[in-house]
Amino acid sequence: MTEQRGSPPPSKRQQxxxxxxxxxxxxxxxxQEASAAALAExxxxxxxxxxxxxxxxxxxxxxxxxxxxxxxxxxxxxPPRTGAAAMLDARKTIVFAxxxxxxxxxxxxxxxxxxxxxxxxxxxxxxxxxxxxYTITAMVDGKPLVYHxxxxxxxxxxxx
Numbered sequence: 150m151t152e153q154r155g156s157p158p159p160s161k162r163q164q165x166x167x168x169x170x171x172x173x174x175x176x177x178x179x180x181q182e183a184s185a186a187a188l189a190e191x192x193x194x195x196x197x198x199x200x201x202x203x204x205x206x207x208x209x210x211x212x213x214x215x216x217x218x219x220x221x222x223x224x225x226x227x228p229p230r231t232g233a234a235a236m237l238d239a240r241k242t243i244v245f246a247x248x249x250x251x252x253x254x255x256x257x258x259x260x261x262x263x264x265x266x267x268x269x270x271x272x273x274x275x276x277x278x279x280x281x282x283y284t285i286t287a288m289v290d291g292k293p294l295v296y297h298x299x300x301x302x303x304x305x306x307x308x309x
Contacts, residue, residue: 239287243296
């Protein structure tokens with residue numbers, strides 16, 4: 150650097166002032182940069198939080214829609230059987246109950262008073278003790294299907 154002619158060299162005091170002003174200006178610039186960085190970080194955090202809330206709301210909406218669509222299937226996963234399939238299921242259930250009752254008779258030398266005495270719980274079946282025998286009845290498509298204790302189980306199962 151060349152000094153200009155005619156201007157006196159800066160005094161120590163002026164040099165100190167210039168240095169102080171320069172340091173103050175640098176500090177102010179650093180504060181502004183830090184403030185801008187903090188503001189940018191706050192915006193990023195806010196955007197991130199908003200994105201998280203949006204994703205959470207979308208997930209909740211998706212769950213609600215899937216529950217609304219699938220609820221009938223979850224409540225009744227298997228449609229009730231009708232016709233010949235229902236009749237066959239009822240016959241199998243009655244034969245199973247008859248085998249349980251026969252096993253009880255063999256063990257206790259008497260028929261059970263009720264199906265509950267055999268610890269068998271099958272909804273839709275009625276058991277009636279009649280003298281030395283019994284009947285087991287189930288309703289299929291509004292019609293009673295009756296098994297008498299003297300009947301052959303295999304022929305009852307295969308009957309149409």
